[in-house]
Amino acid sequence: MTVGARDDAAFSEFDALVVGAGLSGIYALHHLRELGFTAHVVEAGDGVGGTWYWNRYPGARCDVPSMEYSFGFSPELEQEWDWSEVFPAQDELERYFNHVVDRFDLRRDIQLSTRVVAATYDEEAARWMVETDRGDRFSARFLVMATGCLSAPLEPQIPGRDTFTGTSLFTNAWPKDDVDFTGQRVGLIGTGSSGVQATPVIAADADHLYVFQRTPSYAWPAGNRPLDPELQRAVKQQYRELRAEQRRIYGGVVGTSGAIAVPLPRDVKILEASEEERRAAVDELGWAACRAWSDVLSDLDANEAGADLYREMVRRVVVDPDAADGLSPRNLPLGCKRPILHTDYYETFNRDNVTLVDLRRGGIEKVTPNGISTAQGDFDLDMIVYATGFDAMTGALDRIDIRGRGGQRLREAWAAGARTYLGIQTVGFPNFFTITGPGSPSVLANMVVCAEQHVEWIGDCLVRMRERGHTTVEPTLDAQDAWVAQVNAVAQGTMYTAPTCTSWYLGDNIPGKVRVFLPWVGGLPAYIEHCERVVAADYEGFAFT
Ligand code: N01
Secondary structure, three states: OOOOOOOOOOOEEEEEEEEOOOHHHHHHHHHHHHOOOOEEEEOOOOOOOOHHHHOOOOOOEOOOOOOOOOOOOOHHHHHHOOOOEOOOEHHHHHHHHHHHHHHOOOHHHEEOOOOEEEEEEEOOOOEEEEEEOOOOEEEEEEEEEOOOOOOOEOOOOOOOHHHOOOEEEEHHHOOOOOOOOEOOEEEEEOOOHHHHHHHHHHHHHEOEEEEEEOOOOOEEEOOOOEOOHHHHHHHHHOHHHHHHHHOOOOOOOOOOOOOOOOOOOOOOOHHHOOHHHHHHHHHHHHHHHHHOOOOOOOOHHHHHHHHHHHHHHHHHHOOOHHHHHHOOOOOOOOOOOOOEEEOOHHHHOOOOOEEEEEHHHOOEEEEEOOEEEEOOEEEEOOEEEEOOOEOOOOHHHHOOEEEOHHHOEHHHHOOOOOOOEOOOEOOOOOOEEEOOOOOOOHHHOOHHHHHHHHHHHHHHHHHHHHHHOOOOEEEOHHHHHHHHHHHHHHHOOOHHHOOOOOOHHHOOOOOOOOOOOOOOOOOHHHHHHHHHHHHHOOOOOEEEO
16 A cells, blocks of 8 residues: 555555544544554644644633543553543643554554545445545545544634734634733634633633623533542543443433533423522522423423523622623523533623623624724724634535545535434445434534444444455435434424524534534434444345445
8 A cells, every 4th residue: 555645646545544533533543453454544633633633722621521531442541541630621632632542553544734625436446535635545445534523613704804903713723832812802702612611711811801792602610620539540440330331321421520510400390390499499509400400401481491590590690780681591492502511601701801792782793903893883802712613513524525426425415404324324425434423422422432332333334344245335215214304303392403492503503504403312322222223133224235
């Protein structure tokens, strides 16, 4: 095989080409190698880690506890790595993934600073022909897309964005060098997870921080703290049980290390509780009170009653009534967007150097050379931080020119919403695999557990093909249609698909993107059971040639 060949005629050949060196791609490389396949990883970034490489903004931290947001495939790795905090920060995760890459000698098969731009299925050869922005050409039997669910940045179409003479920064492509906010007037656009995490940290140094908020968030204190070494030792002794348990739990998080920030509801309905009982719940449970009821995530009236308790908490913490009102979500179901975990977000609005710009009272009109101009007035700024999110789940795939059988483009096959079987494969795209793809639990569960399960499923499938002398694997149309129907059915009646819900899960944040709920909401155990049942039934729903 020739790697990185520039000769037009030469294709470097591998059994599998893996796109992306985030946690999915790292494990895919290791696992496929262990199974005896040749594999090569192509990664756009200058380093490994995916999300944890790009999103190095101040305050970036995972919302899954460190001892669970870690690989379970190697007991030795589990024992030798020590975590410092309950919820790991970006830099610690980036170090961890680099450690994994070096420990398993993976770096020699990872090609950095290279973006895959096109992948075409050659039906005659039954191989994927892949091209990169550096002119590399690869030929692989299997194409494994480890491109991530939240990796295609959304650059907001705000007029005048390029005219700003100060510094523009994006949370999802943050510079490696430290950014100094000291003495700076900073404007932050966006109050999803990234903006909410960055706000307190930027406010600590900035001369003044203006938070431009279009939609208020539901956000819970993370309760992050140093990880107790005794607790860490105890968890390490039970890691095998923990890993097994993760796959038996809806979101793949056991909470063994004491990190359950948003507890499961009690068996009491808020609609059957008196006003006094509801307020008493706020006194007792604080931010958790709004979700502490069995009906809040299934009944819209109950949900609104829960949201009321949330707004009560905002008023209790944010001193300025005007800011508290601005920070209070309305007409947005609790549980429709991804819950945000933060440290001191609301408390930050009690600082003198922080101003909430509630865009519901007048939106952004344009960015000017001096700052941001809104219907409420102009804001002079030295820096603008865009925390505006991603084209989720399908964006990274859409940005590559992927063509399957008959030259069909993936983005056209998915124009009316992504269609997959198990979130792993798509009709018309043989030997093409999506790790944590649309139609799988992915963003609704612990991403490491999901990625490991997918990689292992794909590995088993490839081994079966090798043993039986198969060339291709692809789902049947019937199986795919049935799976898509099931994915839609389980999402119905949840807050994720409520008529008033707008979210990136539904593609609402991308102009022109069709509104379809993309992940499997039926939980990890049910999903894994489906995958295992398919295998036990001799890969039911998949056609092999
Ligand atoms: O992106 P988002 P994110 N003018 O899409 C606003 C994961 N994650 O990067 O809601 C003004 O949630 C937009 O407003 P609106 C996690 O899964 C996890 O923060 O569309 N505002 C919104 O407020 C998360 O859910 C962590 O009205 C504009 C914000 O920008 C996912 O990544 C940390 C605008 C975008 O929020 C995405 O989070 C970080 C405009 N033109 C991320 N365009 C952890 O904690 C957009 N907005 C683990």
